[in-house]
Amino acid sequence: MSLRQAPSPESSLGGCATQLRTGHAREFWGFYEHYLTYVARHRTKDGHPEFEANLLTRFHDEVIQARIAGSHWVLALSVASAIEGVVKLGADFSKTPSDFTMEDISPVKQFLAKLNPVELRGRLGSMVARLQEPSVARYLSRLVTSGQLDSEHIEAWNAIRNRVAHGNLFEPWGTEADDIKLTKLIELLYRLTAFRVGYTTAAVTQPPRPSEGL
Numbered sequence: 001m002s003l004r005q006a007p008s009p010e011s012s013l014g015g016c017a018t019q020l021r022t023g024h025a026r027e028f029w030g031f032y033e034h035y036l037t038y039v040a041r042h043r044t045k046d047g048h049p050e051f052e053a054n055l056l057t058r059f060h061d062e063v064i065q066a067r068i069a070g071s072h073w074v075l076a077l078s079v080a081s082a083i084e085g086v087v088k089l090g091a092d093f094s095k096t097p098s099d100f101t102m103e104d105i106s107p108v109k110q111f112l113a114k115l116n117p118v119e120l121r122g123r124l125g126s127m128v129a130r131l132q133e134p135s136v137a138r139y140l141s142r143l144v145t146s147g148q149l150d151s152e153h154i155e156a157w158n159a160i161r162n163r164v165a166h167g168n169l170f171e172p173w174g175t176e177a178d179d180i181k182l183t184k185l186i187e188l189l190y191r192l193t194a195f196r197v198g199y200t201t202a203a204v205t206q207p208p209r210p211s212e213g214l
Helices: 015-021 025-041 055-069 073-089 089-096 102-113 118-132 136-145 151-165 176-196
Strands: none
Touching: 015 025, 025 176, 055 118, 073 089, 073 136, 073 151, 073 176, 102 118, 102 176, 151 176
């Protein structure tokens, strides 16, 4: 019997350096060229550079720390959350339709206006208000329609996000089925990052498997 060990920090901190080991050096260098250019050119609202950290790199920092921890559940939770965060960084996200139209929600608002107790009305009102916000799921679906993502990316995100967000654990050692979904989830994070940094000529096609490190 052999024990499966968590990867060392050296391999975990390699980012998509695994591309170099799998024959995708061109994608590796292309991705990082755009990533570093993004970091160098990024400015705050006040016009100041953010060389040490910005919102995009902070999401990646969290994912790296989760991978070092060696827990599939923590990694899945971090990557799924980072994907949603990276989506919301784009100016185009604000133009994404919500899951429901105003016509859909109007009868619900009328019902809530007469609902008691007030605490229940307020809580349900907050939930309804969120239904009018731009939808991450719709944004991702639009990328599938345009051919920039495939349906397996969205299926993995939906399945893992809903699973880990409600306290459902992964097996500590990781199953083959979980690894496949988690690999798709990591690939989705890479592709969205590529879009954000302007690297659209070729998305990262073969991200490292969870057992190989990020």
